[in-house]
Amino acid sequence: MNVVPPALARLIADLGRLPGIGKKTATRLAIHIMRRPASEAQSLSRSLGELHGAIRLCGKCFAFSETNPCVICSDSGRNRQLVCVVEGPGDLMAIEKTGAFRGTYHILHGALSPMDGIGPDEIKIEALVSRVRKDKVVEVLIATSSTVPGEATAAYLIKRLQEETPAAVTRLACGIPMGMDIKYADELTLSRAIESRKNTCD
């Protein structure tokens, strides 16, 4: 006999489709929502319902935004000649949190992955190259992940940008994490850190 009422079962199934949420967590979340006042559930459902209507992609950097261009692209205090290329919106948020970057972004929405059917035409590469040319971008900072697809995407972008635009292309330095003893760094990280060493007068 099925003891879960259908409306609750539907919610559990919906929540279970979210990344990182298994059936147990989905059940816990659903029961939590049910126990709280109905107004909270209604507010949640409104937020979900309005999401796709309110959010679009910024026509310049392809960030999720309620406005086009997005807040960052329309901020005159940001350096538009410096563009940081990231794989996804989460990467943009991580860099923004540091407050260390005052340029603009370009979101690829993925990384090159031939096995998954993702080639140069499937992510926002063409748009980047033409933006760099049209807006006379001076520097492109490539901040893709240091995974194999992220590295391959960086290699592809560096070649395209160097061949087709006058912009300088830089990469995020890979090095020893803050607070880590050099002895415990893995070989690959350590050799990268040596490669991307910098002058102490900078």
Place this chain on the structure above:
Amino acid sequence: MLLKQAPAVIVQVKDHGDSDKIVTLYTLDEGKISAIAKGAKRSKKRFVNKLELFSLLNVSYAPGRTTSLARLDQAELITNYPSLHQNYGQYVAASLLCELVLFWTREHDREDELFQLLTWALEGLAMGVTSAQLIIFFHVKMLEILGFRPLLNGCGNCGTLAPQAAPYRFSPMRNGLICGQCEHAPSGPGLEVSMQTIQLLRKVQELDICKLPRLHFSKAAILESIALLKRYDSHLLQRELQSWNYLQQLL
């Protein structure tokens, strides 16, 4: 629990939830296996920088008791073939090698020779051997090892292999060639192959892998061979391997 150890190549990596990764390994001792690496995305210590596509590792793992999913315990990096991620063409070719192994092999099906062939091909690619030609060598040799050798020694109907009987067509359905004399009006999706390409592919079938680099494929022979192998894959696997398209775009 008893741990198994084996040299292995990572042929696929998938994120699993917020902190784990599921990797598909082609091991020397057990062929293809899938393994979960707990905490690989977060508490990095054990697996940092190691569980990446194409990497050659020494792994220790606990075989799954109820499922075929093993649990990865340790991984020691032998090489990560850095140049395969620093050049798009080499990246595409290496991805195709992995995709071929992924779909042409079954789990727990040991093939020592295929493991050697895979590391030989990854090494060659990393050293800059022409990607397309290396893919052809790997593919033909892989088919030999797995027992799916296409018959290229003559027309499957009359047995001849002579210029007078050209054009020859390759039919995956017949697992071989059919000459222009036996099939006047091509029926079905055969693929025309030149005498030159047929002879080259036969040489690849016969030669030892250490002698393969002596062979030289012309541009036309590369295009024909790639088209033939791709067709053979989609016929026998009943699916399209994604990486083929990106490789063909680069030719």
